Amino acid sequence: MDQAPLIRLEDVTKTYRMGDVEVHALRGVSLSVELGEFTAVMGASGSGKSTLMNILGCLDRPTTGRYLLDGQEVSHLGTEALAGIRNRTIGFVFQSFNLLPRTSALENVELPLLYAGAGAVDRHARAAASLAQVGLADRADHFPNQMSGGQQQRVAIARALVTRPRVILADEPTGNLDSRTSVEVMALFQELGRSGITVVLVTHEPDIAQYASRVVTMRDGRVRSDVRRAARRAEPLPPGEAAAAEEALP
């Protein structure tokens, strides 16, 4: 291995205390993810995949073990420092999109830049570029309730991309989408992988996982299997919508 992995977990455990009961959500996970890799994390509910995602996303800290993100040990960082890392290094995509209502697509995409301290001009330019990257340049001033689920998720992806992060963490990103739009979103993720962004995706749908080049399966807080294989290429774009998107572009 000539390059340090982007993500490196070393024997990470996570224990929650719920009243008197200790819940072992992770019981020793070691995992390395290379730059540009497209990884799907699968597992039943309660398998620890959500906890793993929270730790990968610096939303939570491991109880024991080490987490190196982009060469930096982050498992002991404080709340403020973690917020900074989330802002610069990580982009989140959620199942329920989590767009701010009554706020235009452009401003939703700008949100992370607000906390990065970017100036207004810079913010608008970068958010617009990010929207263009997901094919929604013409929807910048639309509100979330004026867009389809697929479009909303693409806005969310644009928001995740806008700070040019190293990692995109997607938690069931297709959970609220129909199969056609799901493929669309997966195609977008594959494209990101090709451009050097690491994507980690949590899903329970094998159909979705097949678009990833690596599938990690969790069970009872441990990695049960870790398979690298050729990913199925997502080639969806229904002709109607693709044409519409292209027409609208200047």
Next chain:
Amino acid sequence: MSWFQTLRVALRALLRNKMRSFLTTLGIVIGVSAVIAMVAIGDGAKARVEAQFSAMGSNLLMVLPGTTTAGGAHGGFGSMPTLTWDDLRAIQTEIPTVRYAAPSLRATAQVLSEDQNWTTTVIGTTPDYFDIRSWPIAAGSLFTSVDVDGATKVAVLGQTVVDKLFGPNANPVGQVIRVKNVPFTVVGSLSKKGQSQWGMDFDDCVIVPVSTFRQKIQGGLGNYLGGIIMVSATGPSTVSRTESLVRGLLRDRHRLPPGTDDDFSIRNLAEIASASQEGTRTLTTLLAAIAAVSLLVGGIGIMNIMLVSVTERTREIGLRMAVGAKPGDIRLQFLVEALALAVAGGLIGVGLGLGAARWMASSFGWQVLYRPDVIFIAVGFSGLVGVGFGFYPAHRASRLDPITALRFE
């Protein structure tokens, strides 16, 4: 996040719920507008009273001669002359806190010009009188101590008398008027002073040297001073000390044994003025209490709505944290929202209050006085209320765990 951005986000959040935001600020609006209006009216009333009393004279004491008691019937103050010219001189020379002291002898008399006549009060006094009453001259000059010493037949006229004898805006200087058939040369006229609080026209008078007054208009009390003594203290702080010094001096001079009543009386105008402002002060205290209560209620309203808002926007908070908002950013955002609500309420309140004061001024003819410091204090105070009551909800928002917040339904 920059302050400007924070403010923008806060305003946008507030404008998203316009009705709710407005209702929330209503407590503060009412409190602030009540205070602004009432203070404007209260200050106006106070200023009017002050103006009226300062027209009487500055730091003024009036020494009135004593009473007679004839067969058990008490005469009023001034019914018997007990003050002597030596008393006046003693007050002038022996009390250090006395700036001026002047006699004021009054008589009602008919005054004639060439073709008009007017019955007015003729006052005999010394030039210090004009200083005691801080009464500037409008035309000509005042008479001097030389006139007093020589009992010259000169007179200074109040504006009302000038109007009645010579017509409005006439210059009476050099004219001759006759009082009790004695010709007086008018040397000057006084500027307009207006009415006393009880409706007496200060300008309806003719002022002549006290010596001339005694010789030609109303004489005959010998050593006794047939009027009152007006005393001006050196400053507002020495008025009451002057009062007790004058009292002690006069009791000594009149050889009154301890335990007996004074045979004179002293009126302290500053005291009368402050008594007449007591009501205003009570009103002001009451207002401050109302304001405090309504700001408190307003603050609780803001806190309540901010708590609701934090709960409603839990997912938004979670999202903002996920994309890099630090707890401080979240806290600041909600604090600024509470602050904006409160300050907006304060500003609306100021506008309403000024409007109400103006309306009352024009419809009831009340004098109002707008004090910029009260406006700043009112707005500042509402801001303080916003921050004070907004802190807890904002702190709660900042302490949310992003993972739980993102899953919040």
